[in-house]
Amino acid sequence: MTPPRDARSHAVAADDGALLRGWAWEPPHPRGVVLIRTPYGAWRDGDTARSWVRRGYRCIVHDVRGRHSSEGEWHPYLAERGDGRAVVETLRAESPGLPLVVSGGSYAAHTALEAARAVDVDALVLLVPALGLAETAWDAEGRPQLHHRIGWWHQHGRGPHSLPPLRDDELAERVERARTIGVHHAAVEWGWSPETLSGWRRLWSAPPLDLDRAYGGVDAPLLLIRGDDDFFHADAGRLADAWTARIHVVDGPWGHRLAADIADDEVRARLRSAGGLGRVLDDWLAENGLPSAASAPVRRPVPIRRTRSAFEPETGRWRHERTA
Incomplete structure (x- = not known):
């Protein structure tokens, strides 16, 4: 592992004293905080962290318990609720008054969901989520x-x-x-x-998650990005159905690795020309009163609860619609 040169080390003590470690990327004047907790090596998410920094966010990426730099034993899907709560509470104390977003893809989406289940957050951004043991x-x-x-x-x-x-x-x-x-x-x-x-x-x-019971009470807006060819597509739909706060679902012709799974070079080029997933993210952040790119000024949160964006590979355009 080569430590990122543009980040500083960051550590939080879990309830049992285990140190959960990672890296923090900092803009000069942060307007928000993003937390990502991953089992795949926190330093590997440097590009994602930098994209959040460009939007004005302080981005903290942690290794989950028992993986890479974090202490404890690694038991997939078992410790993320309590550990997520400990990290969120620490970040709230470090950056008081700033909106806090939990984010992640695949397993890291599970860690974000479990943190939001345990402690209040301001928003969630989830990509191709792996919901739990049984669901995977x-x-x-x-x-x-x-x-x-x-x-x-x-x-x-x-x-x-x-x-x-x-x-x-x-x-x-x-x-x-x-x-x-x-x-x-x-x-x-x-x-x-x-x-x-x-x-x-x-x-x-493992028994399947009762999604209504687990996440139906989370009162935070959700941006849920799923893929038409992702093996977790159906579970993402179940999560969307169970979500009771504002939710925006994003669909497109990709798999678990998002645009990297689009085999057609022309379709990938059309997606880039349409602004990619970053365009949808910035619009969604602004519409929910959160810091976004300079081209998308923060707006008053919209009252619409359920919306959807779908990328059309034939036309290279985004289609936006209300779903409820």
Whole structure:
């Protein structure tokens, strides 16, 4: 890991004393605060942090418990509510009076949701969210998502640092073996540690989240970016249905890696010409009374509760609509 030269180290003590560490990127005169908590290496989000700094936000990116620079043990999806609350409360004390946004993609979207479940935040920006254990294990039809889960747990679920991904042929072989003898027996054959096997069993036995109960009471506006080709698309829709505060859903022809998953060069070019996802983000921030790019001045929050933007790949235009 090479520490980012344009950020300073940042640490928060969790309730049990474990130090949750990361980096803080600071504009000269911050107008807001953004928190991202990730298991993939806080320093890797430097470009995202800098984009928030250009909008006037102080951006703090932390490693989650047990990953990279943060202390504690790594148990996916189990510690994010309490740890998120501790970090948000510290940031509120460090930057009193500034609006605080929690953000993240995939697993980091889960950490943002859990923080908002535990403590008041001013807004959420979520991209292709992975909602929880059961939601990542099974698809909308109840089929096991073996390809994605075996690959993810091999690479990210087995210790403080990520490992190189499996080769395509190795992953295909493991998926077939899991189908043949079962996910638990197969993981034993792969030589996973007892701690990893415990989390692997928890993954496949976890009950689905009651989204109405978990997040229906969060009183903060949500920008929810999902992808037509993302394997978590249906879960993002369920989250949108459960959200009771203002919500804006963004749809488009991408997968879990967003624009990087658009194979057609012309469609990617059209998306860039239309301002990309950054244009939608700036408009949404301004419409919710939050600091945004200089070209999108802060406006009074709109009373409309449910809206949607969809990128049309054929025309290269954004279509905006009310959904309720």
